[in-house]
Every structure is written in structure tokens, then in C-alpha cells.
Amino acid sequence: MSLSSSQRRKGVQTFVLxxxxxxxxxxxxxxxxxxxxxxxxxRHWQGWMLLDTGATFSVLPSSVAEELGLKLSSRPLKRTVxxxxxxxxxxxxxxxxxxxxxxxxxxxSLPMVPIQVTERGQxxxxxxxxxxxxxxxxEVTVRQPRKEFVLREI
Numbered sequence: 001m002s003l004s005s006s007q008r009r010k011g012v013q014t015f016v017l018x019x020x021x022x023x024x025x026x027x028x029x030x031x032x033x034x035x036x037x038x039x040x041x042x043r044h045w046q047g048w049m050l051l052d053t054g055a056t057f058s059v060l061p062s063s064v065a066e067e068l069g070l071k072l073s074s075r076p077l078k079r080t081v082x083x084x085x086x087x088x089x090x091x092x093x094x095x096x097x098x099x100x101x102x103x104x105x106x107x108x109s110l111p112m113v114p115i116q117v118t119e120r121g122q123x124x125x126x127x128x129x130x131x132x133x134x135x136x137x138x139e140v141t142v143r144q145p146r147k148e149f150v151l152r153e154i
Contacts, residue, residue, distance in 0.1 A: 036095060037097075057114070059079065072090070
């Protein structure tokens with residue numbers, strides 16, 4: 001899903017973001033993650049989402065979905081995530097990067113995007129930001145030696 005020219009602000013946005021410490025089980029590891037703001041109606045959640053360019057979908061733990069009051073699909077589907085497959089239900093949220101670009105502008109608020117929500121007890125350790133539809137909006141360059149990555153609006 002690409003944004004039409006009428007939905008874009010003038011000028012391409014570029015974000016240079018450092019890796020951040022993300023908790024994986026009992027340890028923290030520097031990883032490419034973005035601070036995101038998700039919205040559903042009048043409810044908002046802001047937090048870190050691990051950028052997972054190998055994941056097809058973005059995935060939220062059930063606790064975040066409950067905080068947002070998301071309406072979930074009636075039956076779970078099997079979704080492959082880090083470490084195997086889990087039952088997940090589909091929903092949608094409004095997505096916005098919660099950081100500013102190199103010129104100090106806030107991230108674009110993007111239209112409702114599909115998201116997968118894991119079942120309670122089957123949650124991913126952190127929210128995952130997968131390829132669809134995020135990589136339809138941003139080109140990603142990973143600079144592993146510098147422990148940073150670049151998001152450039154397409």
C-alpha cells in the first residue's frame with residue numbers, strides 16, 4: 001500500500017536511528033527497533049517495535065492489543081514468528097513513527113495497517129514490525145558496524 005502524492009508531505013523523510021537495547025528473555029541486546037505510536041479510535045500505545053525485515057507481518061502481543069481495545073478477527077490463524085508458529089488474530093491500527101526525522105519533522109501518520117495479534121500465552125517477547133506494509137513506505141539500510149539503520153520514505 002503506497003501513499004498517494006496527496007497523502008505525503010512535501011520532501012522525503014529520512015530517519016537515522018541507533019540500535020536500542022531490547023529485552024530477549026533474560027538478556028538485553030542491541031537491535032534495530034523503532035519507537036512507534038499505534039492508535040485505534042481514541043486509544044494510543046507508544047513503545048519500541050523490533051524491525052524484523054524477515055517477518056511478513058507486524059505482530060503485537062495480546063497485552064498491547066488489549067490496551068488499544070483492538071477488534072480482532074473471530075478465528076486465529078497460524079503465523080510464523082521468531083522461534084516457530086503461533087496462533088494470531090488479525091486487526092488493524094494507525095501507525096506513526098514516534099521519532100523525528102533529520103529535519104526535526106514528526107513521522108508521517110500512516111493509514112490503517114493490518115496487524116497480527118498473538119494469543120495470550122503465545123506472545124512474542126516484543127512487538128515486531130514486519131515487511132508488510134512497513135517496507136511499502138520505507139526503504140531500510142542497515143549499518144551493522146555503526147549499530148544504526150536508516151529509514152527513507154519511498
